[in-house]
Structure formats: C-alpha cells, structure tokens
C-alpha cells in the first residue's frame with residue numbers, strides 16, 4: 001500500500017454465495033487495565049440510558065395527558081422534569097379529568113380547585129383532605145378497572161414516578177384499545193384484556209361517541225349481557241382459552257416483527273435497540289393487531305347477523321350453534337397450514353410446543369425437504385471438517401429425530417452446527433447483528449510522543465469508547481462512539497486476528513468477505529494489516545495470518561475440493577478505486593462482500609470516520 005493511502009484491505013470473494021457476515025468471535029478474557037474506571041463508565045452509561053428511557057416515557061405520558069385534558073397544558077409542560085411531573089399531578093385533578101374521559105363517570109366527584117389559598121390551620125386541614133380526595137378517587141377507580149395503579153405517596157417527594165408513568169401509559173393503552181372498538185386482546189405490563197370489560201367498571205362497550213349515543217335500555221341490556229357472561233362458567237372458560245390463544249398469536253405477531261427488524265440489515269439505517277424502540281414496535285403491533293381484530297369482528301358480526309336474519313334459511317338456536325361449528329371447521333382447514341407456521345417449536349424437547357402437522361401434507365413436505373437439506377449440509381461438513389466424526393454423526397442423528405418438529409428448530413440446530421464448523425455463533429449472529437463489523441484499534445504512543453495527552457478518555461465494555469477533545473468545553477468536549485469491539489493499545493496481533501479468523505474459513509466454504517482497515521495517516525493500518533516485522537510470525541498482521549489460514553485449510557481439504565486462489569491489488573485514494581494489476585483500463589465490478597472494518601485510532605489524533613465502499 002502506498003504511504004498516502006488511508007486504506008489497507010484484504011478482500012475474499014466467492015462466486016457461489018453472497019452470505020452476509022460472521023460474528024467476530026469475542027473472547028473477552030483479557031483483564032481490563034482500569035477496572036474501576038470501566039465499572040464507572042458502565043454504571044454511568046447504564047444510569048444515563050435508564051434516565052433517558054424514563055424521561056422519554058414520562059414525556060409520552062405528559063403528552064397524552066395534555067392531549068386528553070385541555071387544562072393540563074397550562075400546568076404540565078411537554079417535557080417535564082420528574083419534579084415538574086410530580087407537582088403537576090399530585091392534586092389529582094388532571095388524572096381525574098383524564099380518567100373521566102377514558103371511562104365517563106369513573107370519578108363522580110372531582111374537586112376542581114384542590115389547592116386552596118390557606119390562611120388558617122382549619123383551612124389547611126381542609127385543603128389537605130380535598131387534595132387527597134381526587135387522588136384517592138382516581139386510584140380507586142383505576143383499581144376497579146383492574147389497570148396498573150400506584151400509591152398516592154409515589155407522587156410525593158422521593159416517590160416512584162415511574163409507577164405513575166406506567167399507570168398513565170396503561171390508561172392510554174386501554175383508551176386506544178377502547179377507541180379502536182374494544183375488541184381483541186389488549187395488554188399493558190401484564191394487564192391483559194379481551195372482549196368483555198370488567199364487570200361494572202364501564203358504562204358501555206365501544207368508542208366514546210358510542211358511549212354517548214347509547215340509551216338507557218341498551219345500557220341495561222348490555223349490563224345484563226355482562227352479568228350473564230360473568231355468571232356462565234362455560235363462557236368464562238372459553239373466554240380464557242380464547243384469551244390464551246389470542247395472547248399467543250399476539251406474541252407471535254409482535255415477536256415476528258421484532259425478529260424481522262433485527263434481521264433487517266440492508267438499506268435500513270440501524271436503529272438502537274432500546275426500550276423506546278421496543279415500545280414503538282409493540283404499539284405498532286397493538287395497532288395492527290387491533291385493526292385486524294376490528295375488521296375481523298365486523299365481518300364475523302355480519303356473518304352472524306345474516307344467519308340470524310335467516311338469509312341462509314331461518315335457524316333455531318341449536319342450528320345456529322351447528323352453523324358456527326361448521327364455519328369454524330372450514331376456517332380451521334383453510335388456516336391450519338398457516339397456523340402450523342405459528343407454532344413455537346424447538347428448545348428442550350419437553351418444553352417445545354409440538355406442531356400437529358397431521359392435517360398438513362404441505363407442512364410435512366416442507367419438513368422433509370428441510371431434513372434432506374440438513375443431511376446434505378451435515379454430510380458436507382463431515383467431509384470437510386477435521387472435527388471428530390463421531391461427534392458430528394451424533395449430532396446428525398439428533399437432527400434427524402428432532403428436526404421433525406419445525407424449521408425454526410432446524411435453524412437453531414444449524415447454529416450449533418455452524419459453531420462446530422468453526423464459524424462461532426454464525427446464524428444467531430447473522431440474525432442479531434447483521435453483516436458488517438467495525439472494530440477500533442488504538443495505537444500506543446510512539447517513542448517521542450510519550451508526553452502526549454491521549455484523546456481516549458474511557459473504554460467501556462461492549463465496544464464503547466469515549467473521546468475527549470481538549471479544544472472543546474463542557475459536554476461537547478466528550479463524545480461516545482460504539483464499535484463491535486474496541487482493542488486497547490496492549491492487544492497482540494494474534495488477539496486482533498482471532499476475531500477475523502472465522503471469516504477465512506467461511507470464504508473457503510463459499511462465502512464472500514472483506515477485511516478492511518481505515519484511519520488517519522500514521523494511525524496503524526499497515527501495522528494491523530501487514531505487521532511491523534514480516535520475519536517473525538508473532539508480529540504478522542491480519543493479511544499474512546489470513547493467507548496462512550487460507551492455504552492451510554485448503555491444503556487440509558485438497559482430497560475433496562480444489563481451490564483456486566487469485567490475487568488482486570487495488571488502490572483506494574481520494575475515494576477513487578484503482579486496480580493496480582489491470583492494464584487495459586477497464587472498470588471491473590465486484591459483488592458486494594461482507595465487511596470487517598478496523599477503524600484505527602491514534603491516541604493523539606482523534607477519531608476518524610469509518611466509510612464503507
């Protein structure tokens with residue numbers, strides 16, 4: 001590489017597949033040189049993250065209260081501090097007003113002006129009682145509705161405002177569910193609801209406007225229906241069975257979406273994985289799920305009314321039940337294939353929810369194909385891999401028995417296989433972290449730079465590094481960056497390579513990979529990729545170690561497969577890529593490989609940005 005270039009790279013490509021990424025196998029057994037400092041930064045970061053999440057939930061609660069109670073906007077700011085939040089809510093007025101909007105009549109008496117300008121001792125006592133009255137009424141009503149609640153003391157100094165926030169967000173979730181028709185599963189923090197409301201807690205089923213339009217006779221009919229539903233044990237058994245099934249489907253729906261989000265790495269900027277993201281995803285799930293149930297409820301209502309009206313020939317009660325049974329039978333048949341995909345299988349045999357695939361020949365066929373594929377992969381592995389054969393064949397047997405359950409189980413077993421093949425937690429990581437890894441290596445001070453001041457303030461666990469900029473003041477002076485891993489100045493060339501090694505094996509198994517160093521001039525790219533002294537293996541950089549492994553593995557497999565190794569040299573300078581070995585001036589395009597970045601950092605120069613090609 002020419003000195004002025006700021007990239008060093010080694011690229012492995014394979015035409016067969018373009019599978020993305022391998023986990024940097026992090027064997028984090030090196031003792032951190034500054035344990036106390038690390039502990040401090042971790043605790044500090046954790047506390048900071050928690051505070052941010054709590055604040056974001058508090059703002060969400062405040063925003064909703066302001067929207068629900070016009071008067072609240074005067075006393076409760078959009079982004080209140082904990083203290084402001086507590087002070088605005090402690091007289092209970094906003095909470096009572098909002099609750100009455102969610103569930104009209106829930107708090108019959110709301111003291112409008114609970115804080116009275118007090119002159120006398122007697123006045124003070126009365127103020128305190130009235131002050132407490134709103135809060136007590138609110139808490140009792142919320143308790144009656146079986147929603148999350150809190151203690152009045154949580155709104156006093158030193159109380160837990162997070163419980164208050166939970167209660168408000170729970171109320172919000174309930175309100176939104178009710179607005180969407182009050183059908184289907186609704187849950188918040190362990191509170192689960194299905195179609196019928198808790199007895200006596202609500203004046204009617206349905207939206208706010210529907211509440212208002214319902215006349216007394218309809219209302220009493222509704223009360224009677226609820227009374228009947230609560231008395232009937234068969235109904236309540238069916239209700240809880242349905243609730244369980246719906247809760248399961250909801251989980252499947254929600255977790256499926258989260259999984260898809262975690263798997264998504266292409267073209268989408270990575271979102272942080274934190275409580276807010278989870279809440280947002282789940283609220284989307286709740287919304288979609290509720291919308292689906294509302295539409296399903298409407299269709300079902302039409303169907304049942306059609307039966308009642310006799311469009312399908314007038315029906316007695318038993319014929320009506322029979323018609324429903326028939327309808328359910330047809331629906332079961334048509335969705336059993338889909339439902340088989342909903343089953344959660346795998347895990348320990350005893351814990352696994354077994355799929356009943358007897359109804360589905362398609363499902364069985366799918367399992368057979370997957371089993372064949374798995375056997376094929378395993379036999380390939382047996383040929384190629386130097387692991388003791390009996391270990392693998394035992395595993396194959398295990399697969400054959402177990403993989404009858406589901407494809408989810410198969411992929412979990414493939415993970416086991418991939419780690420046995422030396423890829424580490426390849427599949428798991430592929431799902432969780434995507435295909436690009438960025439590592440940061442900090443170069444030590446060079447002789448003559450000994451008195452320099454390091455820009456590295458802290459190195460946390462989990463790839464975080466705090467950089468200090470002495471030219472800036474206050475909070476701008478420090479910035480935290482996150483990598484897959486940060487290597488300290490004392491790591492060896494071997495330790496650096498250990499994270500990259502699984503990539504080399506994967507290249508020989510047909511996957512593409514690229515290892516790539518980026519950094520300012522003098523930050524240590526050549527040192528990392530080539531090494532300072534080529535005559536000693538110990539100091540070899542990533543390039544030499546990778547080539548050594550490449551040839552070693554291909555030699556070990558020479559009886560089974562013949563590899564062709566080609567070399568290419570390119571220069572990347574000023575964002576221009578030049579092929580140093582092509583003389584005809586043509587522009588060749590390459591398939592997009594996986595990347596590993598080494599973002600090199602010299603301690604006294606500051607952090608440069610990483611760029612992907």
Ligand SMILES: Nc1ncnc2c1ncn2[C@@H]1O[C@H](COP(=O)(O)OP(=O)(O)OP(=O)(O)O)[C@@H](O)[C@H]1O
Pocket residue numbers: 002003004005006442443444446489519520521522523524525526527528532600
């Ligand atoms: N991890 C390290 N440990 C000890 N010395 C290092 C380390 N990394 C780099 N150095 C030393 O720092 C100096 C600069 O490193 P190097 O030449 O690798 O930087 P570079 O990023 O390739 O620079 P350029 O972009 O100018 O080519 C060299 O003297 C090298 O030996």
